[in-house]
Amino acid sequence: xSASLLYxxxxxxxxxxxxxxxxxxxRYSRQPLHLRWEIYPVPHGRTGELKVMVPEILFLKxxxxxxxxxxxxxxxxxxxxYLLAAATALVACTAAAPPALIVVLxxxxxxxxxxxxxxxxGGALGLLVRRLTVQELRAYSTLGDYLNLLFFSVTLVxxxxxxxxxxxxxxxxxxxxxxxxxFDTSLRLPPLLAAGIAAGAILLAYIPMTxxxxxxxxxxxYHRVRWDEAANVPGGSIEKRMAEYLMYRxxxxxxxxxxxxxTWAEIAxxxxxxxxxx
Amino acid sequence: xxxxxxxxxxxxxDREPLIHLENAGLMPLPPPLEGPAKDHAFAALSGQxxxxxxxxxxxxxxxxxxxxxxxxxGKELVGRFLSGLDKLFSRENNWTFLQPLLLTxxxxxxxxxxxDACHVFEASGGxxxxxxxxxxxxxxxxxxKYVRRGGLLSAWQHGEIDLNWPLVARLAELAxxxxxxxxxxxxxxxxxxxxxxxxxxxKLFSQxxxxxxxxxxxxxxxxxxxxxxxxxxxxxxxxxxxxxxxxDTSEKTGIEVxxxxxxxxxxxxxxxxxxxxxxxxxxxxxxxxxxxxxGVSWTMSSELAAYDSIxxxxxxxxxxxxxxxxxxxxxxxxxxxxxxxxxxCGHAHKALAVxxxxxxxxxxxxxxxxxxxxxxxxxxxxxIEFDPTRNDFPVTLHDPCNVVRLMxxxxxxxxxxxxxxxxxxxxxxxxxxxxxxxxxSGFAIMSGHNFPDWRFHVSGRKKLEQVLRAFQNSLDPSIPxxxxxxxxxxxxxxxDMLAYYGLWxxxxxxxxxxxxxxxxxxxAVKPGFIEWEWR
Numbered sequence: 001x002s003a004s005l006l007y008x009x010x011x012x013x014x015x016x017x018x019x020x021x022x023x024x025x026x027r028y029s030r031q032p033l034h035l036r037w038e039i040y041p042v043p044h045g046r047t048g049e050l051k052v053m054v055p056e057i058l059f060l061k062x063x064x065x066x067x068x069x070x071x072x073x074x075x076x077x078x079x080x081x082y083l084l085a086a087a088t089a090l091v092a093c094t095a096a097a098p099p100a101l102i103v104v105l106x107x108x109x110x111x112x113x114x115x116x117x118x119x120x121x122g123g124a125l126g127l128l129v130r131r132l133t134v135q136e137l138r139a140y141s142t143l144g145d146y147l148n149l150l151f152f153s154v155t156l157v158x159x160x161x162x163x164x165x166x167x168x169x170x171x172x173x174x175x176x177x178x179x180x181x182x183f184d185t186s187l188r189l190p191p192l193l194a195a196g197i198a199a200g201a202i203l204l205a206y207i208p209m210t211x212x213x214x215x216x217x218x219x220x221x222y223h224r225v226r227w228d229e230a231a232n233v234p235g236g237s238i239e240k241r242m243a244e245y246l247m248y249r250x251x252x253x254x255x256x257x258x259x260x261x262x263t264w265a266e267i268a269x270x271x272x273x274x275x276x277x278x
Numbered sequence: 279x280x281x282x283x284x285x286x287x288x289x290x291x292d293r294e295p296l297i298h299l300e301n302a303g304l305m306p307l308p309p310p311l312e313g314p315a316k317d318h319a320f321a322a323l324s325g326q327x328x329x330x331x332x333x334x335x336x337x338x339x340x341x342x343x344x345x346x347x348x349x350x351x352g353k354e355l356v357g358r359f360l361s362g363l364d365k366l367f368s369r370e371n372n373w374t375f376l377q378p379l380l381l382t383x384x385x386x387x388x389x390x391x392x393x394d395a396c397h398v399f400e401a402s403g404g405x406x407x408x409x410x411x412x413x414x415x416x417x418x419x420x421x422x423k424y425v426r427r428g429g430l431l432s433a434w435q436h437g438e439i440d441l442n443w444p445l446v447a448r449l450a451e452l453a454x455x456x457x458x459x460x461x462x463x464x465x466x467x468x469x470x471x472x473x474x475x476x477x478x479x480x481k482l483f484s485q486x487x488x489x490x491x492x493x494x495x496x497x498x499x500x501x502x503x504x505x506x507x508x509x510x511x512x513x514x515x516x517x518x519x520x521x522x523x524x525x526d527t528s529e530k531t532g533i534e535v536x537x538x539x540x541x542x543x544x545x546x547x548x549x550x551x552x553x554x555x556x557x558x559x560x561x562x563x564x565x566x567x568x569x570x571x572x573g574v575s576w577t578m579s580s581e582l583a584a585y586d587s588i589x590x591x592x593x594x595x596x597x598x599x600x601x602x603x604x605x606x607x608x609x610x611x612x613x614x615x616x617x618x619x620x621x622x623c624g625h626a627h628k629a630l631a632v633x634x635x636x637x638x639x640x641x642x643x644x645x646x647x648x649x650x651x652x653x654x655x656x657x658x659x660x661x662i663e664f665d666p667t668r669n670d671f672p673v674t675l676h677d678p679c680n681v682v683r684l685m686x687x688x689x690x691x692x693x694x695x696x697x698x699x700x701x702x703x704x705x706x707x708x709x710x711x712x713x714x715x716x717x718x719s720g721f722a723i724m725s726g727h728n729f730p731d732w733r734f735h736v737s738g739r740k741k742l743e744q745v746l747r748a749f750q751n752s753l754d755p756s757i758p759x760x761x762x763x764x765x766x767x768x769x770x771x772x773x774d775m776l777a778y779y780g781l782w783x784x785x786x787x788x789x790x791x792x793x794x795x796x797x798x799x800x801x802a803v804k805p806g807f808i809e810w811e812w813r
Contacts, residue, residue, distance in 0.1 A: 028377065028380065028381065031369075031376050031377035031380060032369055032373035032376060032377065033373075033377075033636070034373070034374055034375050034376065034377045034378055035374045035375065035633050035634075035635075035636055035637070036632050036633055036635050036636060037375070037378055037471075037474070037633070038632070038684075038686075039460060039463060039464050039683060039684065039710075040682065040683055040684070040685065040686035040688070040710050041686065041710055042686060060467060062391075062465065062466075062467045063389075063391065063467045065465075066391050066394065066395065066465040066467075067389060067390070067391035067394070067465075067467070070389050070391065074389075135282075136390050136393065136409070137388065137389070137390060139284060139285075139406070140285075140388040140390070140411060140415055141388065142434065142435060142436060142437040143434050143435075144434055144435035144436065145388070210435065211384060211385050211386070211387060213385075214385045214387065214468045217381050217384065217385040217468060217469070218385075218468055218469055220377065220381055220469075221378070221381050221382075221385075221466075221468060221469025221470065221471075222469055224377065225377070225378045225381070225469065225471070226463075226469055229632075229686075231635060232635045232636045232638065232639070232643060234639070234640060234641075234643055238636055239639050239640075239643075242636050242637060242639060243639065245373045246637070248369070248370040248371075248373060249370060250365070250370055250371040251365065251370070251371060252362075252365060252371060252485040252486055252597070253358065253361065253362075253485075253486050253487075254484060254485050254486055254487060254488040255488060256488065256495075256500065256595075256597070256598070257485050257595075257597045258597075259597075264600070267597050267600070267601075268597065268600035268601055268604055268637070269601075269604060270601075271503060271504075271601075272499075272500060272503055272597070272598065272601065
């Protein structure tokens with residue numbers, strides 16, 4: 001695979017991933033403000049929220065508490081991905097670091113990358129095995145669910161073996177990053193590692209198109225639903241938004257709703273008997 | 279033993295129920311109900327009901343929806359369902375819950391973490407039909423196929439589903455096999471909300487197809503909006519009944535009790551679930567006595583619907599919900615009260631204090647609070663003298679889901695019980711982790727066909743287990759025991775379920791509200807306010 005094709009895939013993967021995430025986040029954030037639907041306990045203040053969020057994001061505390069067998073495979077998978085993301089960031093730091101720090105950073109990203117890759121691979125395979133063998137998971141799994149996990153597993157195997165089995169003198173992660181940054185087409189990558197990077201780029205682009213983008217959804221399900229107890233204060237922004245929504249004209253067909261071209265405000269203030277559709 | 283069912287079974291064209299419930303397959307209960315033989319046999323659905331209505335889901339029927347006369351009618355109903363499904367995901371029709379619904383539709387990982395949290399699923403012995411994701415997964419597949427207009431690629435990613443009238447009919451029934459307690463949503467690692475899916479399905483059937491249980495719609499919200507209360511009481515009748523309760527309470531306690539009506543500028547507008555007035559009159563009587571004794575400036579309202587805090591629309595219909603909530607708020611605005619205080623009714627708490635908050639604009643946005651906090655403040659203030667030894671019997675507390683997990687009022691009721699009941703003991707788990715009584719979301723008042731059997735055997739079973747465990751060391755009938763349930767619907771469920779299992783008759787487990795315990799401990803009151811008689 002030529003270096004330029006690989007760089008193209010890498011950039012495209014990153015751009016599609018970011019764009020996909022942004023589109024999804026914008027779509028959810030533009031939904032109308034719903035009626036209050038919080039679930040208690042609701043943490044208060046930034047510190048209170050962080051006390052829940054940090055263990056949840058880093059260690060999947062909820063899963064540990066409520067679904068331990070799943071946690072044993074889901075936690076390594078997710079934590080492995082965090083480590084892989086950290087390794088990528090460390091490689092980028094290495095590229096810009098003073099020479100004195102390069103050795104330390106090199107060791108840090110090597111350890112992070114290897115550990116992250118192994119954990120994520122173990123987790124992905126564990127998740128796949130559970131989906132295939134546990135009846136309550138298998139009954140609800142679609143072909144897409146299996147292929148998603150297979151996609152992760154294959155990509156991680158390619159990346160790990162490609163990196164470890166690369167011939168002496170072949171470019172390492174730092175070289176690849178520098179090559180991509182400068183679009184250095186002279187770089188010659190071993191085929192296995194190139195395949196791993198290409199698969200990783202495609203996987204990255206694919207994630208926002210699926211429910212695997214739940215890291216975006218989770219912000220909304222927590223901050224905009226479970227923890228959203230913002231009260232409607234007279235003259236406040238919520239009241240203004242509600243005034244807009246109450247002018248919507250629904251088309252529900254049941255006679256008691258009486259949605260015969262009327263607004264929500266008119267429907268809510270009408271007697272259902274008088275509001276029956278003709 | 280039931281054969282394993284799958285999602286595709288919902289589309290089966292035959293009219294046979296997908297599952298049958300047998301005691302041996304249900305979650306075991308502790309003594310004195312250990313072993314399936316000690317349980318009652320599950321009453322069968324009549325042949326006539328099976329013939330006339332759509333009862334192809336399980337062994338009961340909540341909706342009594344007539345079968346279509348022919349295939350054409352079935353197809354037309356499917357078309358109306360699809361039209362409703364589209365509206366559920368449109369801004370104009372469903373801005374009220376669109377955002378959480380979309381998030382739930384698009385992000386469930388089907389990890390089944392929620393299943394273990396669901397009391398219905400657990401009590402049924404893990405019956406697949408009652409798994410929280412079973413219902414949601416069908417709706418999810420319909421959403422991707424018909425709302426998002428997904429093709430083959432979508433079916434590959436999200437799964438396939440065959441849409442026909444049997445599926446729609448079963449789905450309508452299945453929307454009424456969930457108590458909407460949202461314990462499943464509390465445990466979801468992603469924050470998906472399968473309780474919301476049941477809620478939204480109910481809305482689709484009601485708002486688009488006019489399908490809802492009679493008890494909730496015709497005899498519930500419609501009657502309330504027409505007459506003033508789902509009990510059928512008009513303002514004159516409710517005033518008469520309250521006058522009678524005042525008289526009775528005065529005689530019983532030795533303290534003159536008078537309920538103020540329509541007092542302009544009062545601090546508190548107290549709204550009871552009107553069911554209390556008819557079924558448990560000692561509850562409004564105790565409230566009146568306590569508020570008067572504590573010197574609270576309060577009133578009740580005789581405006582249409584404002585003397586009945588129920589709002590069944592919360593469970594199945596946004597339009598009905600909004601109409602009732604506005605009537606409650608309007609009554610408070612007219613009387614110029616400082617706040618609305620909600621009596622012992624869980625769903626009324628959540629409906630008016632929480633869910634209605636954003637639709638109450640301008641001067642209709644009168645503060646709305648729980649009576650439990652007011653009562654706690656009264657106890658803490660020392661304005662009333664209590665003698666806890668009068669409550670020296672085992673007491674446990676049932677947490678109504680709508681008050682704890684869905685509104686966050688957890689400690690006030692406990693502070694009162696700790697102060698006034700020396701033998702108070704918690705159920706496990708409790709507070710925000712509580713289990714529903716099994717009567718939530720309208721089930722307590724739904725008594726068609728053999729539906730009560732289902733709510734005793736299945737939806738109420740987990741709570742029954744908790745109650746029995748809380749009193750396990752005092753089951754002896756010589757020890758009177760009090761199950762405190764500060765919620766009208768929960769009390770209805772306990773009344774029916776405890777009687778069904780003979781737990782008052784054989785083990786002296788009585789249920790009641792919180793204010794009754796408070797008045798029972800008041801030193802100024804004649805001893806014996808709690809009468810230890812079944813009602």
